Amino acid sequence: xxxxxxxxxxxxxxxxxxxxxxxxxxxxxxxxxxxxxxxxxxxxxxxxxxxxxxxxxxxxxxxxxxxxxxxxxxxxxxxxxxxxxxxxxxxxxxxxxxxxxxxxxxx
Amino acid sequence: xxxxxxxxxxxxxxxxxxxxxxxxxxxxxxxxxxxxxxxxxxxxxxxxxxxxxxxxxxxxxxxxxxxxxxxxxxxxxxxxxxxxxxxxxxxxxxxxxxxxxxxxxxxxxxxxxxxxxxxxxx
Numbered sequence: 041x042x043x044x045x046x047x048x049x050x051x052x053x054x055x056x057x058x059x060x061x062x063x064x065x066x067x068x069x070x071x072x073x074x075x076x077x078x079x080x081x082x083x084x085x086x087x088x089x090x091x092x093x094x095x096x097x098x099x100x101x102x103x104x105x106x107x108x109x110x111x112x113x114x115x116x117x118x119x120x121x122x123x124x125x126x127x128x129x130x131x132x133x134x135x136x137x138x139x140x141x142x143x144x145x146x147x
Numbered sequence: 148x149x150x151x152x153x154x155x156x157x158x159x160x161x162x163x164x165x166x167x168x169x170x171x172x173x174x175x176x177x178x179x180x181x182x183x184x185x186x187x188x189x190x191x192x193x194x195x196x197x198x199x200x201x202x203x204x205x206x207x208x209x210x211x212x213x214x215x216x217x218x219x220x221x222x223x224x225x226x227x228x229x230x231x232x233x234x235x236x237x238x239x240x241x242x243x244x245x246x247x248x249x250x251x252x253x254x255x256x257x258x259x260x261x262x263x264x265x266x267x268x269x
Contacts, residue, residue: 041209072218072254074254074255075255076192076208076256078192082261083242083244083259083260083261083262084184084192084242084256084259086247086255086256086257087253089247089253090255095257097248127191127192128190129194129255131253131254131255134206135206135207135208135209136193136194136197136254137194138191138193138194139191140191141191143265
């Protein structure tokens with residue numbers, strides 16, 4: 041199975057900051073990488089698919105990059121609605137696997 | 148609009164069975180792959196199973212293979228997860244999710260239900 045490792049596991053930042061979350065795969069997954077946002081008690085929401093493609097309706101302050109084994113999710117200017125937990129997910133091979141999550145909190 | 152509504156969760160003793168349902172609406176049911184994803188209390192996400200748009204292909208996580216069965220009913224627009232030989236470690240909120248693309252699966256989950264809680268305990 042492909043292991044997905046996210047860092048940091050949590051971060052604290054003020055509104056307006058630019059933040060970057062990293063996701064590393066245990067082997068190359070090309071660009072088969074998605075990012076999700078999840079708020080407490082809610083279902084996850086797809087933000088980015090295929091490593092860098094913005095899902096319809098997602099604000100342009102979210103962006104994704106990377107290929108192979110290293111990927112990043114960047115929020116260019118944090119807004120109050122962005123405080124949540126973020127997960128990466130690989131779909132290079134079955135079983136599909138998620139990273140452990142990064143919790144973004146208000147500073 | 149796309150809606151996925153799970154039901155069937157509850158408290159069940161170890162070793163027993165439970166069947167989850169996911170009623171789908173707002174899209175053409177027979178053109179999308181569907182998935183089950185679970186989340187143990189205060190833990191991360193774990194993909195459980197997937198079924199192709201035509202039901203011909205099914206995929207499972209190793210942790211549930213041989214115990215869980217995914218299926219779909221086109222007349223009822225409903226996805227199912229039959230869970231047998233349940234274990235304490237199966238305790239989680241179970242989400243159904245729709246694939247992002249029609250026909251061939253993209254393995255990306257663009258719509259999710261609200262989830263149903265399964266608790267395996269004596």
